[in-house]
Each structure stands twice: as C-alpha cells, then as structure tokens.
Amino acid sequence: MRSFTVFLAIAAMVCFTGCEVIRLENGKYETSLAGRGDFAAVYGDLIFLRLRNPENESGTDLGYWDWAGKYRIVDGNRIELDMEREKWRDWSFYYGLRKRGNIIEVHDYRAENSYRLEFIPAVQPKNRPANTPAAYPAYR
Numbered sequence: 001m002r003s004f005t006v007f008l009a010i011a012a013m014v015c016f017t018g019c020e021v022i023r024l025e026n027g028k029y030e031t032s033l034a035g036r037g038d039f040a041a042v043y044g045d046l047i048f049l050r051l052r053n054p055e056n057e058s059g060t061d062l063g064y065w066d067w068a069g070k071y072r073i074v075d076g077n078r079i080e081l082d083m084e085r086e087k088w089r090d091w092s093f094y095y096g097l098r099k100r101g102n103i104i105e106v107h108d109y110r111a112e113n114s115y116r117l118e119f120i121p122a123v124q125p126k127n128r129p130a131n132t133p134a135a136y137p138a139y140r
Helices: 002-017 084-095
Strands: 028-030 039-045 046-052 066-072 078-081 097-099 103-108 112-120
Touching: 046 078, 066 084, 084 097
Parallel strands: none
Antiparallel strands: 028 039, 028 112, 039 046, 046 066, 066 078, 078 097, 097 103, 103 112
C-alpha cells in the first residue's frame, strides 16, 4: 500500500508540475543550397519532410524521399521521427536530424556532410481574419 501511495504522489507531481515539451517552431524550413529542394514543414508535433533520395546520385529519377507524421525531440536536440520500423531503418541509415535553435541540421551520412534547413515563418496577411490559416509569401 505504501508503494502505491508513493507512486500516486510521484505521478501527481509530474502531472501538476508539467514537463516542458521541446518543439520546432511552426513554419517551413528549407535549404539555400543550389540544386537541392529539401525542406520540412512543421505544425505542432507534426512534420512533413522532403529530402533528396540518398540512393540515387543524379537526383532526377525518384529524386526525393517524402514522409509526414509525428516527431519528438530527444536528448535536447535530436529529432526522432515516429515512423514504421523498416522505414526508420532506411532513413536513419542515411540521415540524422538535429534542432539547433530555429534551424534543422540534416546530417547526410552517405555524403559525409551536413546542411541546414533554415526557418521561414508563416506570415498572416493583413486583410485576412485572425482565425484563418497563415500563408507563405511565396505562394500569394
């Protein structure tokens, strides 16, 4: 009975004190590298990723890997994607993702380099009501 009471007390402390969940800023993240169309779009705990297909050098046929789903940030900066095990093996073999402020750092293990996806905030047009979704300036 005593261990159950201790468990309830610890569970209550965790629930009421709250745990800070680290998230990426909502918006679009894209690279400025010439010839690469890699980007990420983030909203809450959801992310859409489009990264160059690492198994295809030319980048023309089957040029990109696309994936969308939930993510979480572990160990303070590592972005962990909530995907099926087989798909996760492929992605984690070629890519590692880290949060660095408002930047997503992509580690390309095949090419033995890394590059940045830089944050582009969503912009709310002045003539649009506040409860409508934001739009990106490039798509207006």
